[in-house]
Amino acid sequence: MRLMKDLYIKDILHNRVATSSCSTMGWIKSKRTSKQTIFIDLCDSTGCIQLVLEKATLGGDIFNQAKKITIESAIEISGTINDTKNNREIIVNSFTIISAATKHFTPELRSDFDVFDEKYTSHILSNRHLYIRNPKLMAIQKFRNLLLYHMRTWFFENDFLEIAAPVLTNTTLYDAESTAIPVNLHGQSVFLSQCAGYYLEASAMAFEKVYNISPSFRAEESKSKRHLIEYWHIKAELTFGNLEDIINIVETIIRYLIEKLQQEKEIENIFKTLDTEFCLDGLKTPYPHISYEEAVSLLQENGCDIKFGESIGNEKEEKILFEKFRSPLWLMGMPRSVEPFPYVIDEKDNRVTKTADLIASNLCGELLGVAEKIYDIQMLDERFREKGLNKDARYEWIRDVHKMGCVPHIAFGMGVERLIRWLMNIPHVRDAHPFPRIFDRKFIV
Amino acid sequence: MRLMKDLYIKDILHNRVATSSCSTMGWIKSKRTSKQTIFIDLCDSTGCIQLVLEKATLGGDIFNQAKKITIESAIEISGTINDTKNNREIIVNSFTIISAATKHFTPELRSDFDVFDEKYTSHILSNRHLYIRNPKLMAIQKFRNLLLYHMRTWFFENDFLEIAAPVLTNTTLYDAESTAIPVNLHGQSVFLSQCAGYYLEASAMAFEKVYNISPSFRAEESKSKRHLIEYWHIKAELTFGNLEDIINIVETIIRYLIEKLQQEKEIENIFKTLDTEFCLDGLKTPYPHISYEEAVSLLQENGCDIKFGESIGNEKEEKILFEKFRSPLWLMGMPRSVEPFPYVIDEKDNRVTKTADLIASNLCGELLGVAEKIYDIQMLDERFREKGLNKDARYEWIRDVHKMGCVPHIAFGMGVERLIRWLMNIPHVRDAHPFPRIFDRKFIV
Numbered sequence: 001m002r003l004m005k006d007l008y009i010k011d012i013l014h015n016r017v018a019t020s021s022c023s024t025m026g027w028i029k030s031k032r033t034s035k036q037t038i039f040i041d042l043c044d045s046t047g048c049i050q051l052v053l054e055k056a057t058l059g060g061d062i063f064n065q066a067k068k069i070t071i072e073s074a075i076e077i078s079g080t081i082n083d084t085k086n087n088r089e090i091i092v093n094s095f096t097i098i099s100a101a102t103k104h105f106t107p108e109l110r111s112d113f114d115v116f117d118e119k120y121t122s123h124i125l126s127n128r129h130l131y132i133r134n135p136k137l138m139a140i141q142k143f144r145n146l147l148l149y150h151m152r153t154w155f156f157e158n159d160f161l162e163i164a165a166p167v168l169t170n171t172t173l174y175d176a177e178s179t180a181i182p183v184n185l186h187g188q189s190v191f192l193s194q195c196a197g198y199y200l201e202a203s204a205m206a207f208e209k210v211y212n213i214s215p216s217f218r219a220e221e222s223k224s225k226r227h228l229i230e231y232w233h234i235k236a237e238l239t240f241g242n243l244e245d246i247i248n249i250v251e252t253i254i255r256y257l258i259e260k261l262q263q264e265k266e267i268e269n270i271f272k273t274l275d276t277e278f279c280l281d282g283l284k285t286p287y288p289h290i291s292y293e294e295a296v297s298l299l300q301e302n303g304c305d306i307k308f309g310e311s312i313g314n315e316k317e318e319k320i321l322f323e324k325f326r327s328p329l330w331l332m333g334m335p336r337s338v339e340p341f342p343y344v345i346d347e348k349d350n351r352v353t354k355t356a357d358l359i360a361s362n363l364c365g366e367l368l369g370v371a372e373k374i375y376d377i378q379m380l381d382e383r384f385r386e387k388g389l390n391k392d393a394r395y396e397w398i399r400d401v402h403k404m405g406c407v408p409h410i411a412f413g414m415g416v417e418r419l420i421r422w423l424m425n426i427p428h429v430r431d432a433h434p435f436p437r438i439f440d441r442k443f444i445v
Numbered sequence: 446m447r448l449m450k451d452l453y454i455k456d457i458l459h460n461r462v463a464t465s466s467c468s469t470m471g472w473i474k475s476k477r478t479s480k481q482t483i484f485i486d487l488c489d490s491t492g493c494i495q496l497v498l499e500k501a502t503l504g505g506d507i508f509n510q511a512k513k514i515t516i517e518s519a520i521e522i523s524g525t526i527n528d529t530k531n532n533r534e535i536i537v538n539s540f541t542i543i544s545a546a547t548k549h550f551t552p553e554l555r556s557d558f559d560v561f562d563e564k565y566t567s568h569i570l571s572n573r574h575l576y577i578r579n580p581k582l583m584a585i586q587k588f589r590n591l592l593l594y595h596m597r598t599w600f601f602e603n604d605f606l607e608i609a610a611p612v613l614t615n616t617t618l619y620d621a622e623s624t625a626i627p628v629n630l631h632g633q634s635v636f637l638s639q640c641a642g643y644y645l646e647a648s649a650m651a652f653e654k655v656y657n658i659s660p661s662f663r664a665e666e667s668k669s670k671r672h673l674i675e676y677w678h679i680k681a682e683l684t685f686g687n688l689e690d691i692i693n694i695v696e697t698i699i700r701y702l703i704e705k706l707q708q709e710k711e712i713e714n715i716f717k718t719l720d721t722e723f724c725l726d727g728l729k730t731p732y733p734h735i736s737y738e739e740a741v742s743l744l745q746e747n748g749c750d751i752k753f754g755e756s757i758g759n760e761k762e763e764k765i766l767f768e769k770f771r772s773p774l775w776l777m778g779m780p781r782s783v784e785p786f787p788y789v790i791d792e793k794d795n796r797v798t799k800t801a802d803l804i805a806s807n808l809c810g811e812l813l814g815v816a817e818k819i820y821d822i823q824m825l826d827e828r829f830r831e832k833g834l835n836k837d838a839r840y841e842w843i844r845d846v847h848k849m850g851c852v853p854h855i856a857f858g859m860g861v862e863r864l865i866r867w868l869m870n871i872p873h874v875r876d877a878h879p880f881p882r883i884f885d886r887k888f889i890v
Contacts, residue, residue, distance in 0.1 A: 004853075005653070005685040025685060027650070027850050045606075045653035074850040099820060101850045109849070129647040129842045130849055138651050145606045152597060161490075161590045164861075166880045167612060167637075167660045168675050170888045183628055183637070185674070186664070190888055192612075192628070199880055202574040202890075205472070206583050208450070208490035214659060215612045219631070229630070230613050240450040240470060375544060397574045397890050404554070404575055405472050405519040405546045408449075416609075435611045435644055443615045443635055445647075445842050 010046035012081065013088055022090065023078040025098060027133070028071050029110040038066050042077070042090075043110055043135075050089040051077060057093060071108055072101035072133075109133045116427050128435055128445045139273040141434055142266060144420055148213065150260040151234060154253060160209040160236060165196030167215065170394040173197065173340050174218075181219045181229075192217035197342060197411060200237040201373060202401045204409050211236040213416070221439050225421075225428045226365050229437040232416035237373070239409045243354050246370040246410040247330060250358065251285040254328075258282050258423070276425040281361040287328040292352060295321065295331055309337045309351070318365050328367070329359045341383035344372040364422040368414035375406040455491035457526065458533055467535065468523040470543060472578070473516050474555040483511050487522070487535075488555055488580075495534040496522060502538060516553055517546035517578075554578045561872050573880055574890045584718040586879055587711060589865055593658065595705040596679060599698060605654040605681060610641030612660065615839040618642060618785050619663075626664045626674075637662035642787060642856060645682040646818060647846045649854050656681040658861070666884050670866075670873045671810050674882040677861035682818070684854045688799050691815040691855040692775060695803065696730040699773075703727050703868070721870040726806040732773040737797060740766065740776055754782040754796070763810050773812070774804045786828035789817040809867040813859035820851040 007024045011017060026044040033039075038053040055063040069075065075097055079090040105127065107113040107120070115124060115136045124131045131137055155162070172180040173195040180191040196212040203210045216233035238249075258280060261267055271278055290298070292312070299306050302320045306312065312321075312331065321329060333352035336345060343353040354372040359365065374380045380402050384390040420432035430436040435445055452469050456462060471489040478484075483498040500508040514520065520542055524535040550572065552558040552565070560569060560581045569576045576582055600607070617625040618640040625636040641657040648655045661678035683694075703725060706712055716723055735743070737757070744751050747765045751757065757766075757776065766774060778797035781790060788798040799817040804810065819825045825847050829835040865877035875881040880890055 004687070004690060008653075025852070045651065072850040074852045098852050099850050102822075102848045103845065105849075127842075127845070129644075129846055132648055133651040141606065141608070141648075141652070144609075145601075148607055149597070149601050152594070156590075156594050161586060162593055163586070163879050164589075164660075164677055166675055166878075166882055167662075168882050168888070170890075181628060181630060183626060185626060186666075186884070188887055199574075203577055203586075203879060206490065206578040207586070208453075215609075217612075221631075230611055232609055242449070245449060377547075397572075400548065400572070401574055403547045404550075405517040405544050407470070407519045407543050433611075434608050434648060437611055437613050439631070442633055443613070445615075 008046040009042065009044045009049050012049060012090070013047055017081065020081045021078065022081060023076065025074065025076045027110070028069060028073050028075065028101075030108065031069065031071065033067055038063070040066075040069075042075070045138075050087060051079070051092050052082070052089055053092045053095070057091070062095075066095065069097065070101045071104070072110070074098040105130060110135060112136075116431070125430070125436070125438070125441060126444045132434055135273050136275075137431065137434075139270045140420065140424060140426065140431055143261070143270050143424055144416070144432065146261055146264050146266070147257060147420065147423075148416070150257055151253070152213065153260075154256055155211045155236070158209070160211045160238070161203075161207040163196070163200055163203045163207070163210045163212050165193065165199035165212045165214065165235075167193045167217075169193045169198075171198055171398065173342075179219055181217045194218060195413060196233065196235040197237070197373075197413070198398055200235055200411070201342075201398075201409065204237045204239050205401065205404070205406060208240075209236075209238040216415075223439060226415075226418055227439070228417060228429055228433060229439055231429070231433065234414045234416060234419075235411065237409055237411040239407050241408070241410040243356065243370065243372050243410070246372075246412055247286075247356060249410075250368065250370055250412050250414075251287065254282040255285055261423075271424075274424065274426070279362060279423050279425050281328055282423070284327060287330055287358070288325050289330040289332050289356075290321070290325070292331060292333045292335060298324065309335045311338045313366055315363070315365075318359060318363055321359060322361060322363055326361065328361050331357045331359055334369075336383075336386070341380070341387045341389065342371070342373050344374050345379060345383070360418070360422040362422065362425065364418065367418050367422060368412055370412040371410065373409050373411055375402065375408050377402040377406075453491040454487065454489045454494050457494060457535070458492055462526065465526045466523065467526060468521065470519065470521045472555070473514060473518050473520065473546075475553065476514065476516065478512055483508070485511075485514075487520070490583075495532060496524070496537050496540075497527070497534055498537045498540070502536070507540075511540065514542065515546045516549070517555070519543040519546075550575060555580060557581075561876070570875070570881070570883070570886060571889045577879055580718050581720075582876065582879075584715045585865065585869060585871065585876055588706070588715050588869055589861070589877065591706055591709050591711070592702060592865065592868075593861070595702055596698070597658065599701055600656045600681070603654070605656045605683070606648075606652040608641070608645055608648045608652070608655045608657050610638065610644035610657045610659065610680075612638045612662075614638045614643075616643055616843065618787075624664055626662045639663060640858060641678065641680040642682070642818075642858070643843055645680055645856070646787075646843075646854065649682045649684050650846065650849070650851060653685075654681075654683040661860075668884060671860075671863055672884070673862060673874055673878060674884055676863075676874070676878065679859045679861060679864075680856070682854055682856040684852050686853070686855040688801065688815065688817050688855070691817075691857055692731075692801060694855075695813065695815055695857050695859075696732065699727040700730055706868075716869075719869065719871070724807060724868050724870050726773055727868070729772060732775055732803070733770050734775040734777050734801075735766070735770075737776060737778045737780060743769065754780045756783045758811055760808070760810075763804065763808055766804060767806065767808055771806065773806050776802045776804055779814075781828075781831070786825070786832045786834065787816070787818050789819050790824060790828070805863070805867040807867065807870065809863065812863050812867060813857055815857040816855065818854050818856055820847065820853050822847040822851075 026042040029041040029043045040051040077095040079092040334355045339353045358367045360367040417429040417432035471487040474486040474488045485496040522540040524537040779800045784798045803812045805812040862874035862877035
């Protein structure tokens with residue numbers, strides 16, 4: 001296959017060039033000009049290299065043209081590789097402007113400013129189509145690409161089959177009125193999927209081990225650091241397991257992902273560019289467990305206003321839990337009052353479900369949930385009545401699945417952006433998505 | 446990792462059992478009863494095996510209980526492996542009902558009926574949550590899983606970075622009023638994505654080679670065999686290439702996919718179950734080319750009512766093209782009148798764009814499109830004016846990308862379900878998706 005560009009900057013930097021002369025294309029990150037010399041930092045997708053443009057070599061006309069090149073313009077250059085004490089550079093002997101940049105942005109798109117500083121947040125979000133070129137935001141996307149590749153490879157190698165659960169659905173996981181995004185489709189009122197679970201459950205009765213990685217939608221009016229309206233959701237279900245099994249599987253996956261990512265040759269550079277550290281807390285399996293009831297007591301003792309049956313998860317509560325355990329933590333047995341209907345009621349304590357939430361370390365909050373899912377039609381109907389869904393015809397197909405040889409099955413669900421935020425030590429989930437959709441912001445991009 | 450089920454039916458069939466006794470779980474596909482013996486076909490995700498239940502071994506009570514088990518009930522069994530002249534079977538010495546099926550469906554969910562017969566279409570679509578267990582529909586999903594795995598592996602190994610283009614977007618590819626699905630999001634009017642292209646284009650100026658595989662949406666009121674309202678879309682863009690490059694890349698990918706799929710150990714069984722043949726026409730690269738203008742002439746000569754500037758693609762037209770070439774076929778240079786704005790106008794003939802559509806063999810119609818994308822802001826503005834979008838503020842961010850060192854770039858887009866339909870020789874794209882959304886059908890599942 002012939003591609004027009006056959007030499008990338010990393011190839012030049014790492015000696016994969018046959019001769020001392022080379023040609024490549026890229027974008028101008030920055031430029032410093034003196035009377036006789038122009039220094040340009042040229043970037044492409046793989047790295048940056050210094051170009052040296054000398055008046056003596058290029059001649060006055062071309063040198064003057066080069067002086068006027070704007071930041072972010074794309075150029076093609078040829079030159080000679082020159083190794084200095086600290087760096088490799090290219091002494092340019094010819095250059096062509098491929099495409100001149102005609103707008104100017106502050107901070108410069110590819111400059112090394114702190115993209116997480118809140119004073120830039122709104123500006124970056126409004127110009128995400130351009131700041132996607134920023135090296136820090138690029139480093140996050142490179143990490144995301146590696147993470148998803150290894151995640152899918154794990155599923156493939158462990159015989160999980162990918163199921164395309166639809167985005168357009170009748171059946172919401174949470175309360176449709178307050179948390180689902182409605183769509184009017186040729187007169188039929190449907191929703192954007194909140195969770196692939198129902199479709200995976202039906203598919204698990206055929207394929208036994210299934211997964212889905214695709215966008216999921218929540219209309220929640222939340223401004224927290226871990227909510228997006230549209231996020232990528234990793235969901236898996238498998239038959240014939242219990243809560244302990246799914247906890248083991250999740251711990252295995254997190255350990256696998258961290259170990260595979262550590263072995264990636266780009267990983268060091270990613271974290272160096274981002275100026276953060278790879279969070280390795282996930283390697284310390286098994287993670288400690290605390291029951292929901294014990295957690296409520298602990299929080300009450302520490303002055304939190306929480307009662308049995310309410311959700312745990314505001315920042316104060318998570319801080320107390322983290323300071324006690326300093327580790328990822330399994331919060332076991334969420335109360336039936338706050339959990340949606342699909343999860344098994346604990347036969348030992350019918351106030352709670354056979355579920356667990358994994359609370360990430362470093363105050364990143366809830367990372368994922370695991371559950372034993374209901375397979376018995378009587379228990380399902382009991383939960384439908386409890387949630388007021390028993391007369392809702394849209395859920396009838398889920399009852400059908402439970403009437404047709406439905407076997408015990410287990411599930412986990414995890415937000416891709418939350419996982420990235422935790423592993424990369426970045427402040428907000430929005431930066432883990434290349435084009436985040438955030439409550440209360442108009443779409444510009 | 447411990448999983449409750451450690452022995453699958455394929456393990457028993459293929460001798461991966463240590464002793465002659467075994468236990469497993471599965472679903473009852475069918476049952477034949479005589480006075481002294483019951484024969485059950487037991488299925489799981491990996492295969493089917495015959496169970497032999499003998500009154501003499503099990504005793505009268507348990508034998509009578511077994512007689513009453515309904516089709517699709519899930520059971521756990523133990524027994525002794527017995528090899529007959531033609532088959533391996535299990536002589537059952539104990540069984541437990543995990544979950545009894547309490548409804549009955551005709552045809553039986555896992556039976557080998559012709560799922561493509563139109564007399565079953567509506568019934569299957571209304572009960573897709575259950576017929577997903579059908580061996581033919583399962584075979585298609587197993588193929589889909591392998592196909593997507595190899596597709597992503599190709600992208601990964603060829604340094605394409607996965608970009609999560611958002612589903613919720615301001616900017617439609619085609620006419621928003623007639624072809625996009627609108628969403629009211631907290632008072633803002635947006636759309637479900639028709640194409641990841643704009644986001645990939647912006648990202649390509651950072652990462653150079655990018656791709657996205659995710660759901661895409663078209664509100665078209667089409668009842669053709671190759672339209673779904675929601676389908677999975679493979680999109681890739683890369684910088685610094687031309688139309689010839691992207692044609693080469695697509696041919697490379699199709700050949701790679703077919704070759705990898707041919708090597709999969711499950712592939713023979715998939716096509717045997719489905720009772721179709723793997724379409725290998727894609728291996729015959731390079732595919733022939735015909736210009737749009739020549740194609741219009743050819744169609745006119747054969748009695749089609751088509752004029753230069755109109756779309757090619759109804760069944761009659763495709764039949765004429767297929768009978769002439771009997772191969773996948775590149776239809777070169779679509780007219781600017783029917784193509785959306787992002788594609789380069791051909792400098793040699795400004796009535797057409799630098800695009801090509803790949804017409805699949807076997808009357809499967811348009812499989813994918815490739816293009817040189819506009820990088821010059823003047824050409825972009827000319828096309829915006831032509832399409833009436835020049836005063837539409839929603840497209841302003843795309844103009845920004847073209848003002849900031851936008852370089853020549855190329856793209857392809859392909860529907861996953863169309864590719865599967867073609868490669869698997871199945872009549873309709875709907876069966877390539879586990880839970881298809883089809884115009885004019887209410888959502889039941």
